[in-house]
Amino acid sequence: MNDRTNIDSPISGTLSVSEYAVASEFGDGVSIMNLETSAYYRLQGVAWFVWRELATAPTFEDLCVAIQDVYRVSPEISARDLESLLRDLLHGGLITVRHR
Amino acid sequence: MASASSLDILRNLLRQFVLQRRAVELQNNVANIEELWTLLSDNRLCSLLRDDDRLFERQTAYRQSVWSVNAPALSTICLIAPLFEKDSIPHLFIKGPLMLHEVYQDYFFRPTTDVDVLVASNDFYRAGAVLAEAGFVLEPDCKRVYWRIFLGEQHYYPPHKTLTVVDLHRRVRHPAGPATMERFLDPVLRHKIGGRSVAVPTPVNLALLLVVYLLKGIMTYEAVGYFLLDLAMLLARMDERAVHQLIAEARERKLTLALCLALRAVRMIAPLSPLLEKEINGQKLSLMSDAELFRQLLVPGIARTWPRIRALIKTCDHVNDLAQAVAWEVGRKIAQRACGAHLF
Numbered sequence: 001m002n003d004r005t006n007i008d009s010p011i012s013g014t015l016s017v018s019e020y021a022v023a024s025e026f027g028d029g030v031s032i033m034n035l036e037t038s039a040y041y042r043l044q045g046v047a048w049f050v051w052r053e054l055a056t057a058p059t060f061e062d063l064c065v066a067i068q069d070v071y072r073v074s075p076e077i078s079a080r081d082l083e084s085l086l087r088d089l090l091h092g093g094l095i096t097v098r099h100r
Numbered sequence: 101m102a103s104a105s106s107l108d109i110l111r112n113l114l115r116q117f118v119l120q121r122r123a124v125e126l127q128n129n130v131a132n133i134e135e136l137w138t139l140l141s142d143n144r145l146c147s148l149l150r151d152d153d154r155l156f157e158r159q160t161a162y163r164q165s166v167w168s169v170n171a172p173a174l175s176t177i178c179l180i181a182p183l184f185e186k187d188s189i190p191h192l193f194i195k196g197p198l199m200l201h202e203v204y205q206d207y208f209f210r211p212t213t214d215v216d217v218l219v220a221s222n223d224f225y226r227a228g229a230v231l232a233e234a235g236f237v238l239e240p241d242c243k244r245v246y247w248r249i250f251l252g253e254q255h256y257y258p259p260h261k262t263l264t265v266v267d268l269h270r271r272v273r274h275p276a277g278p279a280t281m282e283r284f285l286d287p288v289l290r291h292k293i294g295g296r297s298v299a300v301p302t303p304v305n306l307a308l309l310l311v312v313y314l315l316k317g318i319m320t321y322e323a324v325g326y327f328l329l330d331l332a333m334l335l336a337r338m339d340e341r342a343v344h345q346l347i348a349e350a351r352e353r354k355l356t357l358a359l360c361l362a363l364r365a366v367r368m369i370a371p372l373s374p375l376l377e378k379e380i381n382g383q384k385l386s387l388m389s390d391a392e393l394f395r396q397l398l399v400p401g402i403a404r405t406w407p408r409i410r411a412l413i414k415t416c417d418h419v420n421d422l423a424q425a426v427a428w429e430v431g432r433k434i435a436q437r438a439c440g441a442h443l444f
Contacts, residue, residue: 019294019295022171022174022293024166024206024208026159026160027160028160031164031167033174033175035175035178035295
């Protein structure tokens with residue numbers, strides 16, 4: 001748990017799926033469970049896209065660029081929405097940030 | 101009712117899946133897609149197929165149902181494994197989502213209805229007490245002799261909805277043979293999940309467990325295509341050393357004929373190694389053709405050619421075990437009638 005970031009700090013470093021998260025993709029999204037809390041989550045659309053991208057251990061900036069490329073949105077919007085999503089995922093214990 | 105052509109299509113899908121080790125595409129010219137889906141569903145094999153527009157809603161519903169049972173199973177495992185460890189109770193998680201991950205690298209490959217835990221006979225009641233302390237409640241029927249002695253398992257209901265039923269086993273055996281459980285508990289593999297390390301069977305032990313489950317499937321006329329695929333996938337990954345060990349362990353545990361029976365079914369969907377082919381050819385097991393056996397495992401409703409007592413006798417490795425097999429079967433029948441149960 002030491003590598004989990006303080007969720008109020010800026011999201012800097014490489015992002016990855018937490019060892020406490022298990023996921024299954026079906027239909028139009030991915031279902032995720034936190035094994036520590038037994039809480040369930042469902043991601044669709046851009047959030048699902050971001051979840052898939054986590055397999056490559058990206059940085060916040062990598063994800064922003066990927067979202068802009070695929071969804072043709074401005075850097076400001078992608079950064080704002082992505083930060084909001086990542087903070088939710090951090091709150092749920094579903095991702096970790098490894099500081100470089 | 102599955103037709104011969106649907107069964108042939110399924111056989112080809114299974115073969116492709118084992119060879120490619122990933123979900124396969126359904127051909128456009130499949131005539132009776134409804135029938136095929138029923139066959140896949142009955143055998144818990146729907147994840148064989150890649151996403152298909154013709155089946156989108158059913159595939160989604162299937163995966164959703166898998167999620168709804170396997171996710172609580174994983175939560176349950178993560179809860180109870182540390183409790184058994186803390187009380188130093190040697191145990192093993194069999195059949196469930198951990199096995200699916202070992203075989204398919206996917207905890208959600210098919211639905212697993214409950215969490216099966218194997219413990220040594222001596223620890224059976226101690227393990228039950230650990231579950232009770234965690235809030236699990238023993239199903240009243242399980243107090244009967246049939247469950248305790250003949251099935252050797254007890255079902256514990258979970259304390260809340262995010263968890264699932266735990267089936268505590270103290271025996272894994274050839275339906276007619278002697279108890280072979282202790283050999284399954286040592287050695288074990290450690291499966292990492294949720295920051296923990298959990299005990300699961302070694303590949304050789306898992307293969308032998310699957311052999312027993314397939315035999316039970318034949319005897320209870322259940323569709324067990326999922327166990328057949330598990331075994332085929334496992335064997336496809338075994339190196340020569342592991343195959344040698346599998347053959348030797350089967351011999352030690354009086355499971356050689358049962359192994360050969362299972363191998364004959366496996367070779368309908370995957371090539372076997374020369375060592376395993378040699379093992380089959382060395383045994384006389386002239387019960388039915390490989391094709392009939394395959395059908396028996398996947399569509400027992402129409403096959404139903406094998407009386408269970410015959411299955412018991414024909415898969416006993418030693419003549420000496422026959423009397424025990426028949427006596428066990430008669431005792432089991434009496435105990436089963438006494439409690440009105442219809443399970444194996």
